[in-house]
Structures are given as structure tokens and as C-alpha cells.
Amino acid sequence: MASFTVVKKEDLDAELEKGPKCVLRGQTSDLGCLTRQDGSVSLSQGDTTSIAVVYGPAEVRINKEKIDRATVEVIYRPKIGLPRPNHRKQERIMRNTLEAAIAANLHPRSSISVVIQETEDLGSNLSCSINSACLALLDAAVSMNFMVASVTVAIKENSDMILDPTKRDETEAKSVLTYVFDSVNYQILTIVSCGKFSRSEHKKGLTLAREAAKSVFQFYRESMSKKLLMSE
Amino acid sequence: MAEQFKMAQPKEYFKKFLENDIRPDNRELGEFRPTVLNIGCVSTAEGSALVKLGNTTVMCGVKAEVAQPDADKPKDGFLVPNVELSALCSPSFRPGPPGEQAQVLSQNMADLLQTSKCINLEDLCICPGKLVWVLHIDLVCLDYDGNVMDACTLALISALKNTSLPAVTVDEDTGDIKTDPTSLSNLPVSCCPVSTSFIIFDHNVLLVDPTNEEERLATGAVTVVVEGENLVSIYKPGGSALTDDQIETCIDRAVERSREASKLIKETLYSIDR
Numbered sequence: 409m410a411s412f413t414v415v416k417k418e419d420l421d422a423e424l425e426k427g428p429k430c431v432l433r434g435q436t437s438d439l440g441c442l443t444r445q446d447g448s449v450s451l452s453q454g455d456t457t458s459i460a461v462v463y464g465p466a467e468v469r470i471n472k473e474k475i476d477r478a479t480v481e482v483i484y485r486p487k488i489g490l491p492r493p494n495h496r497k498q499e500r501i502m503r504n505t506l507e508a509a510i511a512a513n514l515h516p517r518s519s520i521s522v523v524i525q526e527t528e529d530l531g532s533n534l535s536c537s538i539n540s541a542c543l544a545l546l547d548a549a550v551s552m553n554f555m556v557a558s559v560t561v562a563i564k565e566n567s568d569m570i571l572d573p574t575k576r577d578e579t580e581a582k583s584v585l586t587y588v589f590d591s592v593n594y595q596i597l598t599i600v601s602c603g604k605f606s607r608s609e610h611k612k613g614l615t616l617a618r619e620a621a622k623s624v625f626q627f628y629r630e631s632m633s634k635k636l637l638m639s640e
Numbered sequence: 641m642a643e644q645f646k647m648a649q650p651k652e653y654f655k656k657f658l659e660n661d662i663r664p665d666n667r668e669l670g671e672f673r674p675t676v677l678n679i680g681c682v683s684t685a686e687g688s689a690l691v692k693l694g695n696t697t698v699m700c701g702v703k704a705e706v707a708q709p710d711a712d713k714p715k716d717g718f719l720v721p722n723v724e725l726s727a728l729c730s731p732s733f734r735p736g737p738p739g740e741q742a743q744v745l746s747q748n749m750a751d752l753l754q755t756s757k758c759i760n761l762e763d764l765c766i767c768p769g770k771l772v773w774v775l776h777i778d779l780v781c782l783d784y785d786g787n788v789m790d791a792c793t794l795a796l797i798s799a800l801k802n803t804s805l806p807a808v809t810v811d812e813d814t815g816d817i818k819t820d821p822t823s824l825s826n827l828p829v830s831c832c833p834v835s836t837s838f839i840i841f842d843h844n845v846l847l848v849d850p851t852n853e854e855e856r857l858a859t860g861a862v863t864v865v866v867e868g869e870n871l872v873s874i875y876k877p878g879g880s881a882l883t884d885d886q887i888e889t890c891i892d893r894a895v896e897r898s899r900e901a902s903k904l905i906k907e908t909l910y911s912i913d914r
């Protein structure tokens with residue numbers, strides 16, 4: 409059971425003081441943190457944390473069955489209250505992204521469901537959710553075409569870029585862009601934006617995020633090798 | 641024979657057309673369907689618009705009512721967009737509560753209004769801390785033939801540009817609210833965001849303004865919303881991976897479309913003013 413904490417203003421202020429902003433915040437993962445699921449992970453990026461679990465390939469409800477590939481379901485649970493339309497949008501973004509990543513044609517007539525529970529949102533929440541989902545899929549050993557890594561970039565009024573922004577950075581920024589890249593050619597799988605920006609800012613953000621995504625893939629590798637070493 | 645080929649091998653059928661850089665409905669890959677815009681067609685609404693994009697039809701109505709503002713934002717009014725994809729518009733929708741697609745579209749409309757800031761919420765203030773306007777923006781899809789996002793955006797902006805609100809007087813003593821339907825004032829809309837949707841066919845071909853058939857065959861989708869030369873949003877939810885150049889092509893096309901669409905809105909508004 410995850411512990412839930414209340415975010416205080418002092419914590420947000422303390423977070424603001426931390427480290428340089430051109431690198432990703434520290435990531436930690438706990439693969440297999442839950443036992444009843446096929447794959448589970450608790451991932452934290454800085455102070456943003458989420459838990460993702462994977463069930464599958466398992467039986468599928470008959471009305472959702474697809475004869476040529478597995479049905480991918482993503483369920484997102486917010487920390488407080490019931491899921492709202494903006495969470496539905498987030499679910500759809502994650503589902504479409506993971507559908508591309510999972511080799512669904514290897515498991516026809518089955519379901520792969522990913523459940524993501526937000527435990528702490530202190531900025532870059534979508535990125536954290538997508539990355540935790542990818543790690544949970546790796547933990548469950550689901551066959552994938554490629555891995556995915558998501559990075560959020562905030563653009564300030566003066567066009568300065570902040571990688572992996574905190575909650576405060578996000579509210580102060582004029583726009584927040586979330587990118588997802590694949591692990592093969594680092595091409596763009598997903599872009600979600602919030603706020604106006606120019607073409608040059610988009611290009612700059614893209615380059616920055618792509619470089620950062622490589623370190624996320626490196627982190628996946630380290631997490632997996634750590635898990636495999638432990639199980640030996 | 642062509643019918644059977646289409647039924648049995650829809651993808652192969654489509655590829656045959658793409659070999660000649662054309663689509664089954666005689667369009668080029670970057671060509672929009674003919675766009676028809678009718679502004680102010682609902683007399684009972686404060687603002688309205690009907691958009692036809694080929695067969696896709698979306699009707700938008702803006703209804704205004706008064707409400708109490710939030711205590712932390714005493715001057716801000718409310719915008720409540722809602723997209724309805726009823727069983728009327730396509731056999732793929734069932735009656736009942738809104739499905740995922742309708743919810744996502746409604747959320748997209750809300751995000752668009754918020755990020756483009758085309759309406760200053762303070763313009764909806766009647767009496768600070770006491771009364772503000774709530775604009776219910778209802779978008780109803782009448783015929784679903786693909787690319788409802790672009791049709792909805794165009795309908796939304798046109799209807800808002802057409803919206804005029806009556807003058808309101810509040811009686812100091814009794815607190816009664818009186819509206820004066822004879823003195824209407826236009827709602828200021830500061831910008832005109834235009835959305836352009838693409839689908840990705842067979843992992844690398846980009847098609848603009850997809851029909852329903854094309855959407856079914858798609859391996860991914862991209863929606864770019866621009867306002868003049870600035871980007872309001874790029875929305876690419878998963879699907880096939882694209883290169884940076886392909887994204888740039890999408891933005892170029894979106895800027896071009898934005899010019900066409902703004903001109904269309906301007907001309908239509910001008911023609912109804914006369």
C-alpha cells in the first residue's frame with residue numbers, strides 16, 4: 409500500500425531550490441513492488457510518483473476482442489476523486505502510445521491491461537505515468553516492438569526551457585510540452601502541448617527532450633539489470 | 641469489381657490510389673474537403689454556426705446564462721464546451737452517456753479555449769463577485785464522416801464570433817436581474833485558432849482531413865492547431881512514429897489551412913452583416 413502525503417507550500421518552495429534545471433530530476437524505481445500482478449512498478453521522477461501495474465496477456469471480454477491482436481487497455485486513477493474528462497484524454501494518449509509499443513499481434517484474442525495510479529503529482533505527471541507504464545510492461549515481460557520514454561519540457565515567457573519541470577515551473581511557464589520517443593530511432597510517438605509556443609521553441613524543446621529521453625532509456629536498462637541481478 | 645476489392649482488401653485498395661498520389665474521393669493527399677460555413681443559423685441561440693466538411697456536419701450553439709462567479713476569481717465568467725456524438729451521426733455510437741471519444745473531444749475543445757485565450761474570461765463579467773455569464777457551447781455532430789475535430793474547432797470559433805450578449809441591469813435594492821434584448825453587444829474574440837488534422841497511413845504517408853474510412857485504416861493521427869504563425873497545440877496521441885521533418889510538414893500545412901479558414905470565417909461574417 410502506498411503512503412499518501414499532503415503537499416505543503418514549504419515543500420514546493422524547497423523543491424524550487426533544488427539543483428539545476430537542464431537535467432532530469434532523479435529517478436528511482438521499484439520493480440515488482442506488488443506481488444499479485446504480472447508486472448508492477450513504483451516510479452518516482454523527482455517528487456512525482458506513480459504506481460503502474462500490468463495484467464496480461466489474459467482473457468478478454470468478448471465485446472472487446474480483436475481477432476488479429478491483443479486489446480490494450482489503460483486505466484488511469486487520479487490521486488483524489490473519480491476520473492474526469494481530462495483523465496480520459498490522458499488515458500487515451502497513453503493507450504495509443506502503448507498500443508504502438510506493445511507487440512499486440514503476438515497475442516491475438518487476449519487483453520493486456522495497464523493500470524496507473526497517480527500517487528504524487530509534483531510536475532511532469534504525464535511523463536511519469538507513461539514511463540512507469542513502460543517499466544511495468546518490461547517487468548511483466550510483455551513482448552514489445554520498442555520501449556518508450558517520455559520527457560516534459562516547460563517553456564518560460566522568455567523562451568527559456570526547463571526540462572522535467574516541477575509543479576511550480578509548470579504553472580509559471582507559458583507552455584508545457586510532453587514528448588514520447590521510441591527506443592529504436594528516437595522518433596516522435598506522442599506530442600501533447602498546453603499553451604502557445606512558436607515553431608523555433610518547439611524545435612528547441614524537441615532536441616532537448618530527445619537527448620533527455622536517451623538517459624531515460626539508460627535508466628530502464630539499469631533498473632532491469634538491477635532486478636535481474638537480485639533475482640539470481 | 642472495385643466494390644468487392646474495397647470490401648475484401650480495404651488497405652490494398654487504398655494503396656492503389658496512393659500510388660498515383662490521389663485518394664478515392666479524387667482529392668490530393670494535402671487537400672481539404674470543400675468547407676461550407678453557415679453562421680447565425682439558430683435564432684434562439686446567442687451565437688451559432690453550422691460547419692460542413694465534405695459530409696461531416698457539426699452544429700454549434702452558444703447559450704448564455706448568468707451565474708455566481710468563483711470566489712477566488714470574482715471577475716471570470718465560465719465557458720462550458722460540450723461535444724455530443726449521438727447515435728444519430730454514425731452507427732458506431734450508442735445512445736446513452738457520452739463515450740470516450742466525445743469526452744476527449746470536449747476536453748480538447750476546453751483545452752483549446754483555455755490555451756488560445758481567444759476569449760478573455762473577464763469580458764464575461766457583469767457585476768464583479770456577484771454575476772457573470774456562463775456560455776454553454778454545445779457542439780452536436782449530425783453526420784460523422786471523419787475529422788470531427790477540425791469541424792468542431794471551426795464551428796466553435798465561428799459561433800463565438802457570432803455571439804452577442806444582452807445588456808444586464810441589476811436592481812440595487814431588490815437584487816432583480818433584468819436583461820435588455822434590444823441592446824446587444826458582440827462578444828470580443830481576440831484570435832482565431834484553426835485546427836488541421838492528419839492521419840498516418842501505413843506508418844509513413846500523411847493525409848490531411850481524413851474521411852471516416854481513412855480514419856479506420858489509420859495507424860496514427862496528428863492534430864495541429866495554429867493561430868496566425870504561432871502554434872496553439874500539437875496533439876499526436878501515440879500511433880506510428882514520425883520524423884521531425886514530417887511534423888514540420890504538418891505545421892506548414894496547418895499554417896496554410898489557417899489562412900484559408902480565417903478568410904472563410906471573415907467573409908461569411910461579412911456577408912451576414914450586410
